[in-house]
Each structure stands twice: as structure tokens, then as C-alpha cells.
Amino acid sequence: MTTQVLDNQAVGNTGRWFSSNPDKAWVEKFFLLYSPVWMASMAVMMFTGWAESFGDAGLLAHAALTALPVLLIPMVLAARYTDVPWQDSYWLKANLYLFVFGFFGNYFGSEYFFDLLGMVYHYPNATTTLDAALVGSGEQTVPLIMYFYTHVYFMTYHATANIALRRLKSSGLPGMVALFPIFVFVVGYIWAWLETKAMANPMMADSFYYRDMARMLAYGSAIYATYFIASFPIYYYLDETRDKRWNLLVVIAAALSASMLTFYLLDFITHWLGTL
Template sequence: MTVGVAQSSVGAAKAPAFRWLASNPAKRATERFHLFYAPVWGVAVGAVMMTGIAERWGDAELLTFSLVIFAGSAFGPFVWAAPTDRGRPLTERYAFKILVWVSIFSILGNYFGTAFFYEVLHAHYGFQTQWNWNHVPLPLYLLTVAYFSTYVVLVNIGWRLARDWVRPRAPALFWPAAVAAPFVVAGLESALNANPWMRGLYCFDEPVFALSFGTLAYGLQFLIAMPFWIGLDETPGKSQPVGRVVVGALAAYMMIFAANEFLKECVAPNFTVVAHGHVGLRDYAGSCLKPPGR
């Protein structure tokens, strides 16, 4: 009995203390900033999107707004940096490396990945923009950096919760919990997007399908990206060179692109009509988009 208690105590002592944020001070400071900034950009974006203000904006107004949101997300972590990061070369800082990663992901995801939303999820954009890159309004490329900087932190927290809290208490549940974390974040993202108050700017013809299948697609993206995110400068003293970060971001998106193609060609046709080649930008006729002025 005494031996059992002693062994139990030793096992409990070996269990790592659960941390919401990274043990690396530089990464922890960046994650803390993005959690602080999330309600800031969330309220700002929600205010202009759901009140109809953005429906009246053109390229200049939307791009200015997006640049402000992007600037806060991109440069804030350098202003509120950890003391250990001050004086370090820019390319050695975690804040710079995750900005590079998310920026690559944002560019590739919008340029190549939006077609999946148009064709499979039947998504539509109503932004009154002329400055579009591959049928995607340029301001969205900038806003995506802020969105995904937050998602990175939330997915990392989910992994740490599974690793440091679930695994010591229920080892068999470690991998289910770790895999579930990206899908929980994806479900939150899908729910925020598939709301009826933005029909003049963004909507889905089939909201229920978009919530379910969209969560699957986004969850797979986050699941693929999670090892790259959690592995980047997680441990103090172990720093990845920025070149490896670039290669990792490109490799991750290549896998995500392949996963999206598999879902589009092999899975989605069993549940919906895949509109190959369709562009859902200001396609008001027969869609869920609310025409301007209504």
C-alpha cells in the first residue's frame, strides 16, 4: 500500500505542469499579445462587417482598415516583446518567424484555397472591390494574418492541454484530445463565418453544410499545420532558422492543398454539388448574397 502511494506520488511529480502558453519567454510574449489583440480585431471587424459599413466601402477604405488590423497583429509583438528578445536580430525572433509563417499561409490560402470555398462550400463575397487577386479582395489577404495569428495560439494551447494535462491523467486520451483541438478551433471559426448578419459581404448557400464540412476542411488544415506551429521555438534555447520556417510553411500548405483537392474530388460530391470553376465574388443572381442597397 505504501509502495503504491509512493509510486503514485512519484508519477504525479513527474507529470509536467500545465501551461496555457509556451515555456519559451519569447514565444509566450507573442502568444500573450495575440490573445490580447484577438478581441480588438474581433470587435473592429465585427463592427464594420455586421453593421453594413463595409458594404458601402470601396477598395481604399477596405484596404486602409485591413492595413490597420494587419499592422497591429504584425508589429504589436515587437513592441511588447519579452526582455530576452530585445537586442536580438530580427530574423531570430519568434514574432518574426511566426509572422513569416502566417503571411505565407495567408497568401497561399487566399490565392489558391478560396476556390475550395467557392466551389465546395458555395461561399460568396459581396465586397465592392476592384483590387482583387485571383478573385479574392486584397484586403482579405491582410485580415487573414490577424485571424490566423490568433488561431495559431488557440491550436497551440489545445496541444499543450492534451500533452501536459490529458496525457498524464489519461494516456489513452492523449491523441484523441490532440487531434480534436484543431477541429474545435475550426468549428469556432466556421460558426463565426456562417452567420446571417453578413449576407451583404459573405455568406454560404448551405449554412449547415458549410458549418459541418467547413469545420472538417478547416480542422484538417489546422491539424496539418499544428506540428509546425507547436514545434516552432517551443522550448527555450531551441531556435529554428527562418529558412526552415519558410520551407515548413510551404510544405504545410502543399499538404493542405492536396487535402483540399481530395475533399473536393472524392468526398464532397457525396454530399453536395461541386461547382467546378465557379467564382463567388459578387455573384448575386441565385445566391445567398444580399444585393447592395437592400
């Protein structure tokens, strides 16, 4: 099985899009294929007004059904593509990393967007919430559904960043030490800008908006990009090669490291920009 997968997916040392580790490569391909599915799920929710008509249980069900396939489908399909034990598989480690980092982003990071950029969640039907007790002003709460949605957002952002960064690293361009961090910022900023643009639209104005849109447009994408500046370079190396596989403890430590780096960056920016 392993030899066949390697023969089918082996690539040269230059110009690679996908990892030379087949256990990682097939999962990244699945993440790409699933990305338009979750985007369609969110679009249907916006166009139909489900967010306003569903109760808390309905919203949680939609959020869970959107996010859980990222874990469950690779779990079911894994035996077809790899003989790596499930506890050492990339699909499990990627989901674990994204869960830990996404939890930080909602539990702590959202407070900075509330107080620094004037972000507002307005989901009166989403009564189950979870956010920091001490960080932030406490004027807003984070609906639990956001933890599920963040998982699929971050899945797509990190998978595409891996592919772009790998293509750059394997391109043979000179000056990679300087180019790599610049490219990390560019890819992170693009995704931050795209999500900001997608979320701040009239169709979502009743449930998501910014109290200070001018400030958000001026600084928001760059501030959100701090998440990815901290996380993309760490996540990239998760099982990037077959001979340097991370155990689950290292995966958790890596996600917590990315979280703490983001925490520092957000707080440093707050010193400079100040709260609303």
C-alpha cells in the first residue's frame, strides 16, 4: 500500500505543490476538495436567512455538520490512502492543531477584535456562548457556533498556505531566508482580507458588523493576519516529511506556541492602536 501510494504521488525536488509525505499530501487534497462544500453551506445559510430562523440547537447542528466532516471523512477514507496508524496520522494531527489554535482564536482572540476594531456578533438565537472571563471588556460574548466555523475556515487557510509556501520553498529561488517570511505575510494578509471582505457584507449586516468600519478597513486585515503570521510557518512543518513526524504532544505544543505568539502580537498592536 505505502509503496503504491509513493509511486503514485512522488514528485521532484523542485516545484512541489504537495508534500512528499503521502500521508500528508492526500489529506491536503481532501481539505481543498472540502473547502467549496463548507463555503456553499455558509452561503446557503446567508441567502436563506437560517441564522435568524434557527434556534440555538439548529445553529449548533448546522455548525457541527459543517465542521465535523473535516475530521470524520479522512478518518473513514484513511485506509485507502495510507497504512499509517490512526494515532500517528496527519488527518488527526492537523485537526488537533486546528482545534487548539481555533479555540484560542475564539476564546481569547475575539476579545481583541471586539474592543480593538469594534467587531460585533449579533446572533440572538445562539444562546450557547464561550469566551474569556478576564480578557477584554466583557461587553460581548462568542457564540459556540463560531468555534465550529473557525475550524473549517482555518482548515482552508492553512492547507492553501502550506501549498503556496511549499511551492515557494521548492522553487529554487535565491534568498529564501528572506523571501519565506515575506511570503508568509502576503498569504496571511490575503486570507485575512478575503475573510474580512466576505464577512462585512450587507447580507450579514444583521448578525455581523463593525462599529468602526473605517478603522477596520484601515487596520483590520493586517491585525487579523497576525494569526497566520504566527501559525503558518509552524503548521507548515507538521509531518512535512515522512522521517520527521510529530507526535500528538508536539502538535499540541506547536498549536499553543502559535496561539501565544498571536496573543503577544495582538497585545503589542493594542499598545500602539488603543481600544475603541
